[in-house]
Amino acid sequence: MPKPIVLTLGEPAGIGVDLFLQLAQSLPQNLKVIADKNLLVHRAKQLNINYQIPVSQIIHFDAAEINCCGKPTIKNVDYVLRTLDHAITGCLQEEFAAIVTGPVQKSTINEAGIEFLGHTEYLAMKASVKKTVMCFENKTIRMALATTHVPLRLVPDLISEKLLIEVVEIIHTQLQKKFKIQQPIIAVCGLNPHAGEAGHIGTEEQTIISPTLEKLKNKGINITGPHPADTIFHQVKADCYLSLYHDQLLPALKIHHFYDTVNITLGLPFVRTSVDHGTALDLAGTGKANPASLKCAIDTALRLVGNK
Secondary structure, three states: OOOOEEEEOOOOOOOHHHHHHHHHHHOOOOEEEEEOHHHHHHHHHHHOOOOOOOOOOEEEOOOOOOOOOOOOOHHHHHHHHHHHHHHHHHHHOOOOOEEEEOOOOHHHHHHOOOOOOOHHHHHHHHOOOOOOEEEEEOOOOEEEEOOOOOOHHHHHHHOOHHHHHHHHHHHHHHHHHOOOOOOOEEEEEOOOHHHHOOOEOEOHHHHHHHHHHHHHHHOOOEEEEEEOOOOHHHHOOOOEEEEOOHHHHHHHHHHHHOOOOEEEEEOOOOEEEEEOOOOOOOOOOOOOOOOHHHHHHHHHHHHHHHOO
């Protein structure tokens, strides 16, 4: 039997619980879910879903508060992190083949006094990996981020030769290893409007980005750029597009692929995928949440595990 993949539902007050319950009857048998059984039963009643707990599928952890729909509480932060830690440990010990994560409420974790930038950073820390890359994939586009959850004013100082080489080499290696693309093409955005307009709207393209891309080409990596971010999807064909900051390319991606895009963490010693949306607290318990992204995340994890 193949090793199971494991699903964490994230913030219990959010839609992660709802999405699992909506898909519960159609999920693969080799998927394990880490959750509080009582939380699942309670939410199923709210959603009017006839849910029978599959004993072999649920790994039970006690939540502090199960009647929390739409209202996060710091009482449940320990539960959220324990479920995630169990999944990570299971992957590192090769008990699980991959992790699929539901959305967490980062602000609530921070309010509990725990520094938490996001799943990507937390997974890297727990797996003792120095550098990971946040990647997004749907049926037409794959893109990655050079910087993630940092204030916009800090981005120019973070774009360095060292960072770009680290990020691009991870993307190149992972595209070959996990996605089975033998000669991947990577297209890189410029930092400034119109990719700096030959130095008239910023010089980072000339002083940092272009010289670094030349060094990467000399290493045998098929890379192009820097390209203007507003036209890169239209003018350039690539196996992966590199966005230099979080909101540079993601808005364009999400406007067309909000429900079928999957978040994939590159550089970990195991496969990790996630939904590409937040906790949607206002939708929790209403039955209006769309489970398509979670379904795509599970399917993608299964595909990438099969590529090993």
